Amino acid sequence: xxxxxxxxxxxxxxxxxxxxxxxxxxxxxxxxxxxxxxxxxxxxxxxxxxxxxxxxxxxxxxxxxxxxxxxxxxxxxxxxxxxxxxxxxxxxxxxxxxxxxxxxxxxxxxxxxxx
Amino acid sequence: xxxxxxxxxxxxxxxxxxxxxxxxxxxxxxxxxxxxxxxxxxxxxxxxxxxxxxxxxxxxxxxxxxxxxxxxxxxxxxxxxxxxxxxxxxxxxxxxxxxxxxxxxxxxxxxxxx
Numbered sequence: 001x002x003x004x005x006x007x008x009x010x011x012x013x014x015x016x017x018x019x020x021x022x023x024x025x026x027x028x029x030x031x032x033x034x035x036x037x038x039x040x041x042x043x044x045x046x047x048x049x050x051x052x053x054x055x056x057x058x059x060x061x062x063x064x065x066x067x068x069x070x071x072x073x074x075x076x077x078x079x080x081x082x083x084x085x086x087x088x089x090x091x092x093x094x095x096x097x098x099x100x101x102x103x104x105x106x107x108x109x110x111x112x113x114x115x
Numbered sequence: 116x117x118x119x120x121x122x123x124x125x126x127x128x129x130x131x132x133x134x135x136x137x138x139x140x141x142x143x144x145x146x147x148x149x150x151x152x153x154x155x156x157x158x159x160x161x162x163x164x165x166x167x168x169x170x171x172x173x174x175x176x177x178x179x180x181x182x183x184x185x186x187x188x189x190x191x192x193x194x195x196x197x198x199x200x201x202x203x204x205x206x207x208x209x210x211x212x213x214x215x216x217x218x219x220x221x222x223x224x225x226x227x228x229x
Contacts, residue, residue: 004158031215042205042219043159058216092158102147102166102215106158 002027002097004107012113013083020079021110023093028073030096033104034066037090046091049076083114117142117208119220127226130198136191136223138206146208148189149217150180153203162204165189166211176200201227 003026013019023032034046047055047068055068069077080087090111094104122137140146147166151159163174170182180191189206206220 033217042221043217044219045216048216094159096215102209103149103161103164104215104217106151106160108158 002029002095002105004093004095004105006091006093006107006110008110009108010111010113012115015084015114017083018079018081019083019112020077021091021093021112023076023078023107025074025095027097030073032070032076033094033096034068034076034078035092035094037092037109039088043092046078080112083112085114088112088114117146117210117218119206119208119218121204121206121220121223123223124221125224125226127228128196129228131195133194134192134196134200134225136204136206136225138189138191138220140187140189140206140208142187142208142210145211147211148180148182149207149209150174150178150189150191151205151207151219152176153205153222155202159205162191196225196227198227198229200225 005024007022032049035043037043045058046061047057049055049068049070051070051073067079090109092109094106096104118141120139128134149164150162153159162178163172165172165182173179178193203222205222207217209215209217
């Protein structure tokens with residue numbers, strides 16, 4: 001298994017600003033994922049972040065809006081840039097631990113409100 | 116591409132009653148299937164998964180699910196629920212080969228009434 005922490009746990013931001021969310025894992029993992037959960041909705045994959053390569057973004061998400069860093073095997077950041085109220089969501093990171101049968105472990109999420 | 120449909124957005128049941136949360140999926144390739152639970156203000160926790168083998172899989176907290184390939188379903192069941200089972204439940208799939216990207220259903224809110 002894996003224990004994942006995220007910072008901040010929640011934030012209220014003004015439109016037009018940017019917020020960087022941190023994701024820390026207690027073990028080395030190859031694959032990390034970032035999801036968005038809009039209010040009352042399901043989870044949507046934003047991007048996959050592998051160490052040593054550029055993040056792979058899903059349709060509808062672009063690097064300029066959601067830049068991701070993956071400097072090592074235990075850490076990643078997601079930045080939400082030039083925020084608007086539509087960006088108000090819970091942002092979750094997850095990891096896939098090799099040998100666990102393809103299951104992903106999720107962090108507690110970052111609840112973002114944009115005013 | 117894959118898609119997941121959870122047929123019930125909300126399911127209210129009384130404590131100690133049985134419950135079934137329904138999940139159907141669509142995929143042109145073989146998939147692995149998962150059920151996750153999200154308690155209020157928390158992240159997701161894996162309940163159970165189906166990769167291969169027996170179609171009846173048992174998970175944590177007394178939950179089980181049955182994979183039905185012909186009906187492309189993966190329904191979640193519990194014979195007797197507790198107040199503590201109140202949560203949002205998500206069904207998810209990922210292709211069994213290639214990029215491991217989870218596709219989630221819309222979620223089912225399970226409410227347990229005393």
